[in-house]
Structures are given as C-alpha cells and as structure tokens.
Amino acid sequence: MKKIVLINPRKGWRPPVGLLYIAKYVQKAGYDVKVIEFIDERYNKRRNIKLWDEFYKFDPDYVGLGIISWNRRVAGDIVKQIRSTTSGKKIICGGKDPSYVPQKYLQFGADVAVVGEGEETIVELLNSLTYERELDFIKGIAFLRDGAMVTTSPREPISLDDSLFPAYELVDYEHYTNIKLGGIPGHFIKTGFMMANRGCPYKCTFCAETVRNVYRERPIANIVNEIKWQIEKYNIEGLVFLDDLFYFKDDRVIHFCESILSENIKLKIYAQTRVDRVGRKETLELMRKAGFIQLALGVESGSPSILERVNKKITIEQIKQGVKAINDAGIYTYSYLVIGLPYETEEDLKMTETLLSELHSTFVAVNYYMPMPGTPLYNEEDDKMLDEISYSLTENQTFRPQDEQKRLAYYRAKFQSMSERNPNFNLFRYSSFYGFILDVILFHPFVLLKGLSIQLKQKLYSSNFEAMRTAMINYRIYG
Numbered sequence: 001m002k003k004i005v006l007i008n009p010r011k012g013w014r015p016p017v018g019l020l021y022i023a024k025y026v027q028k029a030g031y032d033v034k035v036i037e038f039i040d041e042r043y044n045k046r047r048n049i050k051l052w053d054e055f056y057k058f059d060p061d062y063v064g065l066g067i068i069s070w071n072r073r074v075a076g077d078i079v080k081q082i083r084s085t086t087s088g089k090k091i092i093c094g095g096k097d098p099s100y101v102p103q104k105y106l107q108f109g110a111d112v113a114v115v116g117e118g119e120e121t122i123v124e125l126l127n128s129l130t131y132e133r134e135l136d137f138i139k140g141i142a143f144l145r146d147g148a149m150v151t152t153s154p155r156e157p158i159s160l161d162d163s164l165f166p167a168y169e170l171v172d173y174e175h176y177t178n179i180k181l182g183g184i185p186g187h188f189i190k191t192g193f194m195m196a197n198r199g200c201p202y203k204c205t206f207c208a209e210t211v212r213n214v215y216r217e218r219p220i221a222n223i224v225n226e227i228k229w230q231i232e233k234y235n236i237e238g239l240v241f242l243d244d245l246f247y248f249k250d251d252r253v254i255h256f257c258e259s260i261l262s263e264n265i266k267l268k269i270y271a272q273t274r275v276d277r278v279g280r281k282e283t284l285e286l287m288r289k290a291g292f293i294q295l296a297l298g299v300e301s302g303s304p305s306i307l308e309r310v311n312k313k314i315t316i317e318q319i320k321q322g323v324k325a326i327n328d329a330g331i332y333t334y335s336y337l338v339i340g341l342p343y344e345t346e347e348d349l350k351m352t353e354t355l356l357s358e359l360h361s362t363f364v365a366v367n368y369y370m371p372m373p374g375t376p377l378y379n380e381e382d383d384k385m386l387d388e389i390s391y392s393l394t395e396n397q398t399f400r401p402q403d404e405q406k407r408l409a410y411y412r413a414k415f416q417s418m419s420e421r422n423p424n425f426n427l428f429r430y431s432s433f434y435g436f437i438l439d440v441i442l443f444h445p446f447v448l449l450k451g452l453s454i455q456l457k458q459k460l461y462s463s464n465f466e467a468m469r470t471a472m473i474n475y476r477i478y479g
C-alpha cells in the first residue's frame with residue numbers, strides 16, 4: 001500500500017478541516033495516510049524535531065500540504081527540507097494559497113500544486129502518479145514541464161450530496177475540542193467544528209473567499225449524522241459552524257433546527273450569517289430553541305461609503321434591524337468589524353463608533369484589514385510580505401508602521417469595549433475556567449508574562465487582558 005503524509009504546516013486553534021477532508025478521501029481510495037501538524041517553532045522547537053522523526057520513520061511515497069496564505073513561508077521551508085533530505089517523494093501542495101499562486105509552490109520544489117477543492121483531484125492525482133499516467137487530463141492542477149508551468153482545466157466545485165466526514169481521528173481532535181478558548185467566543189465548553197455549506201455567493205472585496213463563490217449545501221441528514229457522531233465520539237457540548245454563511249436560506253435553517261429538535265440534540269451552537277439574511281422572528285426563535293446561542297454578523301463598518309467600497313451590499317438600516325432581530329430572539333450577536341482599510345478615514349471610524357453606540361451588539365470583534373491573494377487590493381508588496389513573514393498567533397497581524405498600528409489598536413480597543421458584554425469576562429461564568437486560570441497562574445505564569453511583555457513592547461492588543469488571553473490560547477494550543 002502506498003503511503004502519504006498530509007501536513008498542516010502550522011497548527012492553529014481550530015482543526016484543519018480541509019486537510020482532513022482530503023485525508024478521508026485519500027484513505028477511502030486505499031492509501032495509508034498519516035497527518036502531521038507542525039507547531040509554531042517559537043513555541044517548542046523540540047516538538048517539531050520529534051514530528052520530523054515521525055515523518056522520516058513513516059517514509060511516505062507522497063506528501064501533501066494544506067496551506068493558507070499566512071503559512072506560505074513555513075510551508076515553503078517544509079517543502080525545501082523534504083527536498084533536501086529525502087529523494088523520490090512526490091510533493092503536492094493544496095489549499096487556499098497554492099490555489100491562488102501555484103507557481104510559488106512549484107518554485108519551492110513541489111511536484112504538483114492543486115488548485116481549488118482537492119477531494120477528487122488528489123485521488124485522481126495519486127492514482128496517476130502511482131500508475132505513472134500522464135497528468136494533463138487531471139483537472140485543477142499545475143506542474144512544471146521543461147521548466148514552464150502547465151495548468152490544466154479548472155476543477156468544478158464538488159457536490160456535497162454524499163460528503164464523507166473529515167478524518168478527525170487522524171489528528172488529536174480531542175485536543176481541539178478541549179482548547180475551549182478557540183470555540184464559541186466567550187464560552188469555555190468542549191466544542192466541535194463542522195462545515196454545513198461551502199462557498200458564499202457574495203463578493204466583498206476584502207474577503208479571500210470571493211473566488212470560490214459557488215454556494216453549495218450538505219444534506220441536512222448528513223450534517224445531523226455528523227453531529228451525532230461528534231457527540232458520541234468526542235462528547236462535545238458546543239458546536240461551531242465554520243461556514244462563511246451558515247444562515248443563508250430561511251427554509252434550510254428551519255429544516256435544520258427541526259431535525260435537531262426531533263433528534264433531541266442538546267448543544268450550544270455558533271454560526272455566521274449576514275444582517276440582510278436574518279429577520280424572520282419565527283426562524284430566530286426556533287434557532288434559539290434548537291440551541292443557537294450566538295450568531296456572528298459581518299457588520300464591517302458604520303460608514304455607508306466603506307460598505308459601498310467593500311461591496312458589502314448592506315445598509316446601516318439593515319445592520320440595525322439584523323442585530324436587533326437576533327437580540328430580540330434571545331440569541332447573542334457577535335458583530336465583526338474590519339478596520340484599517342487603505343481608504344478608511346477618521347470620519348469613517350467615527351461613524352462606526354456612532355453605529356456601535358446604537359447597535360447593542362452583545363459582542364464586538366474587530367479585525368485589522370489584511371490584504372489576501374485573490375482580492376482586488378492585494379499588491380506586489382503584500383505578496384512579498386507573505387513570502388517572507390513567519391506569522392505567529394501572538395505577533396503583529398498587520399505589518400503596519402508602529403504609529404499606524406497604535407492608532408488602529410486604539411480604535412480596536414474602543415470598539416470592542418462597546419460590546420454589551422465583555423466576552424473575556426463572560427468566561428468567568430464557567431467554573432472550569434477558574435481551574436484553567438489557576439493552573440496558568442500557579443504553574444505557568446510565564447505564559448501571562450510573555451503576553452504582557454509583547455503588549456508592553458508592541459502595543460498590539462486592545463488591552464493587557466486581551467494580550468494575556470491570546471497568550472493563553474497559544475498555551476492551550478501548544479502547551
């Protein structure tokens with residue numbers, strides 16, 4: 001049996017679901033699969049050395065890496081290390097970043113870059129490599145021939161009708177469910193993760209998903225079966241839907257909630273929607289009954305001209321109505337804002353402040369704008385930055401000059417403080433959170449000190465508490 005190692009170049013606070021879908025399809029096709037998740041080396045170099053030992057011992061025929069753009073540099077280093085220390089292994093790079101810039105990965109030394117969704121492509125590719133068939137007829141790949149890149153015709157988005165479950169058993173999924181701080185914001189419970197739909201039909205200009213905007217649905221029965229399986233196997237109490245747009249169609253949400261209720265499934269559920277898709281009181285009340293405790297919304301900005309420029313296709317009025325409708329149904333609102341867009345003025349930020357003061361969102365989360373490949377504002381300089389950086393969860397997420405960063409950090413702090421509830425303090429409702437804090441304070445105080453020292457030096461976070469919280473998340477991930 002041919003062997004393949006699938007690599008997550010850098011583990012995060014949620015599981016690499018895409019890579020685990022690939023793992024399941026490859027396993028089903030008869031390959032022996034191992035998944036290795038490297039950790040951020042600044043946390044524990046020795047752990048990565050051990051993982052490399054496992055890699056060499058398994059001695060795979062094929063290697064596949066699943067890469068988001070933020071991990072480009074570390075993924076490149078991994079490809080180069082495999083090339084320089086082994087021979088005869090076929091290296092395949094897939095995921096968001098190789099889909100946008102396949103040539104980069106071929107330059108790093110990969111044999112093939114997979115563009116788009118990989119379930120069908122990887123199986124056809126491995127079979128062709130195994131039986132030494134031509135690659136030209138496999139859709140959705142790029143490879144080098146006589147030094148020039150050959151790109152095959154695009155792969156269609158896959159149908160989710162008979163979706164297999166991701167191969168959670170190949171990673172420490174128990175660990176992911178137990179991070180708790182990476183689950184439902186403001187809650188400290190054992191949480192599972194899942195995709196119910198794929199794609200999003202909208203085209204917001206800052207969002208990296210706009211290229212694969214074909215919205216598709218998994219059958220409700222298939223989703224419910226996976227939920228039951230995760231409850232039985234991992235004892236989850238909460239569930240995060242990772243979908244870009246969970247609540248898109250009213251009738252589908254109703255069908256899902258009715259299935260959850262009829263199966264007597266009791267979970268706290270978090271999902272994402274848009275302010276212009278919610279509104280029917282009956283649906284939201286049903287969602288509340290089915291366990292939805294938090295709905296996240298892309299509010300983005302309080303400035304109509306910013307909403308227009310990012311092509312959000314929502315109005316200030318819709319934002320107010322959407323948030324109010326969810327609040328009224330007794331579900332927490334989690335409003336995402338994006339600040340730091342290149343054309344954003346102080347006046348725009350003031351308008352956001354005014355909107356927040358009227359909004360009464362339970363939680364407000366502010367992200368700094370990050371240019372991503374495939375989006376209109378992304379330029380050569382950003383691309384060079386992604387080639388060089390080694391992003392860490394506790395470090396600068398924006399690469400802006402310090403003054404600019406401090407200015408944005410000020411607004412971030414201000415906006416987040418306009419939440420109706422502080423998500424950090426919400427955590428203190430959970431008795432298990434006290435145990436965790438005590439463990440950190442008594443046995444690992446350096447975790448908090450590290451967070452604080454980053455904050456004192458770089459002022460990256462909106463508060464000392466947030467800096468320490470991020471440090472604690474890292475501790476939960478990397479130990």
Ligand code: B12
Nearest residue numbers: 012014016017018064066068069094095096114117118208
């Ligand atoms: C879960 C998630 C995370 C998790 C895990 C990330 C991971 N490794 O998968 C965590 C919490 C760690 C995370 C963190 C971040 N994330 Co995130 N995250 C997501 C989210 C919500 C779901 C990912 C997912 O499971 N998708 C579903 C699967 C089915 O799709 P997929 O991952 O693309 O996989 C398919 C293909 O890409 C391909 N494929 C994937 N791997 C492989 C491997 C091989 C060998 C092959 C052949 C094919 C292949 O086949 C898969 C199946 O079809 C996406 C949004 C989204 N809709 O994808 C954002 C997203 C991936 N994240 C994004 C970003 C920006 C981040 C952060 C930088 C945010 C931040 N400011 O901190 C950090 C990075 C931290 C870090 N250092 O890793 C961007 C990435 C953009 C880009 N160009 O890469 C996305 C797309 C969100 C967005 N719309 O902007 N994220």
Ligand code: SF4
Nearest residue numbers: 200202203204207244
């Ligand atoms: S920001 Fe949300 S609505 Fe806009 S394209 Fe991305 S996922 Fe879709």
